[in-house]
Amino acid sequence: MGLKRSVEYRFELARGFLNEAELDYSLKRWRASVAASILVVENTGLAVLMLFGVSSFAHKPGVHLSQLIHEGTVSDDVAALVHELLPALDKYDSYQKMLVKYGDESSFKLPWELIHEQEGVMALESARKCIRVSSEIAKLVQ
DSSP, X not given: OHHHHHHHHHHHHXXXXXXXHHXXXXXXXXXXXXXXXXXXXXXXXXXXXXXXXXXXXXXXXXXXXXXXXXXTOSOHHHHHHHHHHHHHHHHTSHHHHHHHHHOBTTTTBOHHHHOOHHHHHHHHHHHHHHHHHHHHHHHHHO
């Protein structure tokens, strides 16, 4: 029962951050929209990991999900869906999170100078896809 509630909590977090990302995008706050979208991607990845008993404190959910596929821990249907998540989990891992939070310190570019509408569009599309695909995985697993 505790695991189910923890997974539901991750999905609730992801949906809440998606709502923020959508709002920030509509207000043309590109950096904030990307930041919230990244949290959607991260929380959906963690929710899927938790469905297979992996701790929510794991770093780099994409690496762990790839390992589950490699080990044959998941069915072919689930593996195909996980493969759909991996590009977003890889793209919005450490480097993108750093840019959104700190900018590019080597060139002294602030996050607001680096994140524009196109980045907002791409991140929001990834966030929406992660919500959809991770929900499909949850239905198959539970």
